[in-house]
Amino acid sequence: MLRVAVVGSGPSGVYTAQALVEQRAVPGVTVDVLDRLPCPYGLVRYGVAPDHEKIKSLQGNLRAALELPGVTFLGNVRVGDGPHGVSPRRLRELYHAVVYCVGAATDRRLGIPGEELPGSFSATEFVSWYSAHPDAAPGGFVLGARSAVVVGVGNVAVDVARILARGAEELRPTDVPDAALAALGESRVRDIHMVGRRGPAQAKFTTKELRELGSLPGARVLVRGEEASLDPAWADPSGLPAAARRNVEVLRGWADGPGAEEGGRRIRLRFFLRPVALLGEEAVRAVRFERTAPDGRGGVVGTGRFEEIEAQLVLRSVGYRGVPIPGLPFDAERGTVPNDRGRVLRDGVPSPGEYVAGWIKRGPTGVIGTNRSCAKETVTSLLADAGTLMARPLPEEDAATALRAADAEPVRWQGWQGIEAAEETLGRRLGRGPVKIADWEGLLTAARRASRSPGSMP
Numbered sequence: 001m002l003r004v005a006v007v008g009s010g011p012s013g014v015y016t017a018q019a020l021v022e023q024r025a026v027p028g029v030t031v032d033v034l035d036r037l038p039c040p041y042g043l044v045r046y047g048v049a050p051d052h053e054k055i056k057s058l059q060g061n062l063r064a065a066l067e068l069p070g071v072t073f074l075g076n077v078r079v080g081d082g083p084h085g086v087s088p089r090r091l092r093e094l095y096h097a098v099v100y101c102v103g104a105a106t107d108r109r110l111g112i113p114g115e116e117l118p119g120s121f122s123a124t125e126f127v128s129w130y131s132a133h134p135d136a137a138p139g140g141f142v143l144g145a146r147s148a149v150v151v152g153v154g155n156v157a158v159d160v161a162r163i164l165a166r167g168a169e170e171l172r173p174t175d176v177p178d179a180a181l182a183a184l185g186e187s188r189v190r191d192i193h194m195v196g197r198r199g200p201a202q203a204k205f206t207t208k209e210l211r212e213l214g215s216l217p218g219a220r221v222l223v224r225g226e227e228a229s230l231d232p233a234w235a236d237p238s239g240l241p242a243a244a245r246r247n248v249e250v251l252r253g254w255a256d257g258p259g260a261e262e263g264g265r266r267i268r269l270r271f272f273l274r275p276v277a278l279l280g281e282e283a284v285r286a287v288r289f290e291r292t293a294p295d296g297r298g299g300v301v302g303t304g305r306f307e308e309i310e311a312q313l314v315l316r317s318v319g320y321r322g323v324p325i326p327g328l329p330f331d332a333e334r335g336t337v338p339n340d341r342g343r344v345l346r347d348g349v350p351s352p353g354e355y356v357a358g359w360i361k362r363g364p365t366g367v368i369g370t371n372r373s374c375a376k377e378t379v380t381s382l383l384a385d386a387g388t389l390m391a392r393p394l395p396e397e398d399a400a401t402a403l404r405a406a407d408a409e410p411v412r413w414q415g416w417q418g419i420e421a422a423e424e425t426l427g428r429r430l431g432r433g434p435v436k437i438a439d440w441e442g443l444l445t446a447a448r449r450a451s452r453s454p455g456s457m458p
Ligand SMILES: Cc1cc2nc3c(=O)[nH]c(=O)nc-3n(C[C@H](O)[C@H](O)[C@H](O)COP(=O)(O)OP(=O)(O)OC[C@H]3O[C@@H](n4cnc5c(N)ncnc54)[C@H](O)[C@@H]3O)c2cc1C
Pocket: 007, 008, 009, 010, 011, 012, 013, 034, 035, 036, 037, 040, 041, 042, 043, 044, 047, 048, 049, 052, 055, 077, 078, 079, 080, 101, 102, 103, 104, 105, 127, 156, 159, 320, 325, 357, 358, 359, 360, 365, 366, 367, 368, 369, 371
């Protein structure tokens, strides 16, 4: 038997587990998928926007993979040091191989004055709140704000701008937690400025996501033709790569269009503005930007001219960043674990039995499907090493029992199903579909109850 631990149950972890149990080169592989949360699916549960039901439904595919024979889900197991943490070293003792698929859980910083002012948040914090992540900061995001600035023009920026622009009635059929739904329902935000430091041709969002902004009921997208046309490709985008060309074409269709109707929301797409400071004393009141100009090579240069945009809410959506796991090497520059085709490198040399896949392996870019090929590459490396790895005898003890001894209280599949059932019950009580439970205690109580119910697995 080849015993493998996969740390993280997001797309990369699940695809790794699936690839391991479905391959035929090494028979008898068992995989324990550990996650620090009691719930599986990583960012598919806690990142993908609630109003994107089709992508959310990918959870069904991930579920099927976690239910494959040979795969065991063990939630509520955090890998790291300190109390209730299982160290990478201990995992290496318990398993022939460990694959770290821990994602990129934190945000990149702007590194400008005022970033910490009340009213300034990372998109990560805002997304965690409306996704009911149990570590999310309690609400208050939209409280009292009339104007919001979203820094960055990637797909996450589009997600958070869209959630701000949607009315509560549109979000009611989703699994958004009740407190977030109520707060968004009371939101007075009318202007949402989404700001890129470069031009329309360099924006990172994808056309489908961009186009959706133009179809939100009660909201209008505004683009300043005079500003966007600083981009040399604006007048004739035909020479751009296809994705950028389509974006520019959509943006051109919105340029200098009519404003929003009375009481409606305005999504203002701005370009060539680099944030230099968040202004305010007790709370943020505006963002100061330097106007930039294209440098002819896809980059920009500062012009020494400045502009302030009023905002009581600032969401910094400038990318995610990996978090180091104590006991595992980390490239602080890239925010990833150094690796060669998935093999973890310690001082440049492959470390036997340690692997990575997903965002912690290649950085925080790529859609869900990208993680499938990424996981496959890692599994190919692992299987090539299997003979050597299996030569090492493992302790007799069952890994889940050993993890409990290390002070973790694993939530098994039965427990997770209990959480799902409790979320359905909660939704029914609120007259909605399933509604996510947003706190640790609620999640663990539902999991424990299900584990104690008759017929449950030990
Ligand atoms: C806000 C947002 C929205 C997105 N929307 C889409 C979309 O609509 N469509 C699309 O295709 N892609 C989308 N993506 C991209 C997609 O979510 C990622 O490509 C994918 O989730 C990365 O997978 P991963 O497994 O590497 O990381 P994650 O999905 O982040 O999974 C990592 C898992 O590891 C666990 N973990 C972390 N640290 C530890 C630890 N120390 N011990 C144990 N467990 C740990 C976490 O709890 C988590 O479950 C979105 C990304 C973001 C940020």
